[in-house]
Amino acid sequence: MPTKEGCIEVKTIIHVNQHVIKKNAKTKGRDPVLTVKTYKSNTYAHEVRIKGDSRIVYSPDEPLSCGARVWIETNAPVETITWDDNNDRIQE
Numbered sequence: 001m002p003t004k005e006g007c008i009e010v011k012t013i014i015h016v017n018q019h020v021i022k023k024n025a026k027t028k029g030r031d032p033v034l035t036v037k038t039y040k041s042n043t044y045a046h047e048v049r050i051k052g053d054s055r056i057v058y059s060p061d062e063p064l065s066c067g068a069r070v071w072i073e074t075n076a077p078v079e080t081i082t083w084d085d086n087n088d089r090i091q092e
Contacts, residue, residue, distance in 0.1 A: 012078050013037045014048055015064065015071040032082050035066070045080035052076025 013036075020033045032044040054074035063069045082090045 010038050010075065012074050012076075013064070013071050014050075014074070014078070015066070015068040017044075030083065030085070034080075036078060036080055043080050044082070046083050047081040049079040049081070050074050050076055051079065 015035055015037075017033050017035050020031050023029060024031055024033070030046075032046045034045045034048050036043040036045060036048060050072070052074065053076055054072050056070065056072050058070050060069050064071060084090055
């Protein structure tokens with residue numbers, strides 16, 4: 001079932017932030033590298049669970065405004081999970 005807020009179907013876009021991956025490698029950090037975007041929010045996560053259909057898009061000639069050339073699109077509900085400094089999951 002598509003995610004809906006009021007009468008608006010919400011498209012979610014998920015992509016991997018390469019800049020955070022590079023920063024984590026340099027600093028031995030564990031910041032979340034997944035960005036989950038809707039029309040009204042950005043959520044950062046270590047893990048994402050998509051509860052329905054989705055598609056993976058590669059668009060080298062028309063990247064997202066953030067620069068991503070590969071991303072996942074879905075209208076299904078999405079669960080984001082982050083970890084604390086002890087690698088314990090924090091459900092969102």
